[in-house]
Amino acid sequence: MPATRCRPESSRNPEPGPVFGLAGLRHFVLPAAYGSRWRGARLKALLLCIAAVATLLPGPVGADDAYPDRTVEWVVPFGPGGGSDRWARIMSSAAIDAFGQAWHVRNRGGEEGRLGWRYMLAKPPDGYTVLQGSMTPAIAALRDRESGFHPEDVRIAAFISSIKTHLIALPDSGFDSWEALTARPATAAPPRIGGTAAVLLAAATGFDRLGVPATLHIYSGTGEAVEALMAGQVDMAAVSTSTVFSLAGRASPVINVGARDNTPAIKEKIGDVPWIGALGAVGIGVPRWVGVHPDTPDEVVERISEGVGKVLADKSVSKLMAKLGEEIHYLPRDAAAVAYGELLERMKELLDRMP
Structure with missing residues (x-):
C-alpha cells in the first residue's frame, strides 16, 4: 500500500453556504506576524495528516457512551445581544433534534469573556458545561497574567465560524x-x-x-x-x-x-x-469556537464535536444564520485544536497592537 503523502490543499474560491471540515480552514486567516505571511500551508498539511490518521482509529467507546443524557449548559462569555449570543441561541433551537439534548444558554459576560471562562473551569469536566468562545478572552488572558487561567486551559471541540470584522x-x-x-x-x-x-x-x-x-x-x-x-x-x-x-x-x-x-x-x-x-492588504478571520474543561474525556469531546456539526448542518440553523449575514465554517475537534494552537501563537506576536 503506497504511503500517504500529506501536503497542503490547493486554494479554491469560497462557495456560498455552510462549509464543513478541512475546506473551512481557508476562512481562518491570521498572519504569522504584523506585515508577514501566515504559515497556512504548513498548518493545512498537518491537518490533512491528522485527518488521514483519524480514519484508521476506532471510534470512541467506554463509560461515556450515554453522553449526553441531560440538558447541557451552554455558556456565552459575553452579554446578550452580541454575535456570540445570537449564534448560541440559534444553534440551541436545533439542539434537541441534532444534539440529543437541550442546551440551556447562559450569559456569563464580564472581564472580556474571562468571567465565563473561569465559570466553565469551575464546573466538573463532564461535558455538561460548554463554552462558546472566541479569541477575545484568550487575548485578555494573555494580556493579564492575573486572569486565573491560561488560554490553553480548554479543549477545543470545534470551530463554528470565522468572524468578518x-x-x-x-x-x-x-x-x-x-x-x-x-x-x-x-x-x-x-x-x-x-x-x-x-x-x-x-x-x-x-x-x-x-x-x-x-x-x-x-x-x-x-x-x-x-x-x-x-x-x-x-x-x-x-x-x-x-x-x-x-x-x-x-x-x-x-x-x-x-x-x-x-x-x-x-x-x-x-x-x-x-x-x-x-x-491591497490581508484581512484577518477570527474564529468562533466551542470548548470544554481541559480534563474532559476524549469520548465526550468527540461527541460534542459531532453534535455541533449536526446542529450546524440543520437547515433551520443555516437558514437563520444566512438571514443574519453569518456564515458557517465548521472544523471538527482535531483540526480545530491544531488551528487554535497556531492562532494563539500568532496572537502572542500581535499583542503589542493592543492598548
Whole structure:
C-alpha cells in the first residue's frame, strides 16, 4: 500500500453556504506576524495528516457512551445581544433534534469573556458545561497574567465560524464611509475604535496595513462597544456581520477587514462595503469556537464535536444564520485544536497592537 503523502490543499474560491471540515480552514486567516505571511500551508498539511490518521482509529467507546443524557449548559462569555449570543441561541433551537439534548444558554459576560471562562473551569469536566468562545478572552488572558487561567486551559471541540470584522460608524459622522475616513486631513485626530479584543485586533492590524491611524478602546462585549458608539464615546465600532445587520439604518458599515469579501447575499443587504483585500492588504478571520474543561474525556469531546456539526448542518440553523449575514465554517475537534494552537501563537506576536 503506497504511503500517504500529506501536503497542503490547493486554494479554491469560497462557495456560498455552510462549509464543513478541512475546506473551512481557508476562512481562518491570521498572519504569522504584523506585515508577514501566515504559515497556512504548513498548518493545512498537518491537518490533512491528522485527518488521514483519524480514519484508521476506532471510534470512541467506554463509560461515556450515554453522553449526553441531560440538558447541557451552554455558556456565552459575553452579554446578550452580541454575535456570540445570537449564534448560541440559534444553534440551541436545533439542539434537541441534532444534539440529543437541550442546551440551556447562559450569559456569563464580564472581564472580556474571562468571567465565563473561569465559570466553565469551575464546573466538573463532564461535558455538561460548554463554552462558546472566541479569541477575545484568550487575548485578555494573555494580556493579564492575573486572569486565573491560561488560554490553553480548554479543549477545543470545534470551530463554528470565522468572524468578518466590520467597522461601523454613525451616519453623517464623518467616519461613515471609507472615502470620508481617508479624506480626513492628516492633522485631524485619529478615529477612536471600540470593540472586543479579537475584532479590535483585526481592525487595528488592517488599519495599520492601510496606513490609517486609529486609537483603540477595548470593551467586554460587543453590546458595550455599540452603546459607546451611540453615545459618542467612540467614533467607530468593530463588530460582526450580524451586528451590522441588526443596526441597519442606525449605523453605517465602513469597511470589512475580515479574511474574505462579503458574499453577494450580504452585499444585497448592507451594500458593497469595501473589503480590505480589494484595497491591497490581508484581512484577518477570527474564529468562533466551542470548548470544554481541559480534563474532559476524549469520548465526550468527540461527541460534542459531532453534535455541533449536526446542529450546524440543520437547515433551520443555516437558514437563520444566512438571514443574519453569518456564515458557517465548521472544523471538527482535531483540526480545530491544531488551528487554535497556531492562532494563539500568532496572537502572542500581535499583542503589542493592543492598548
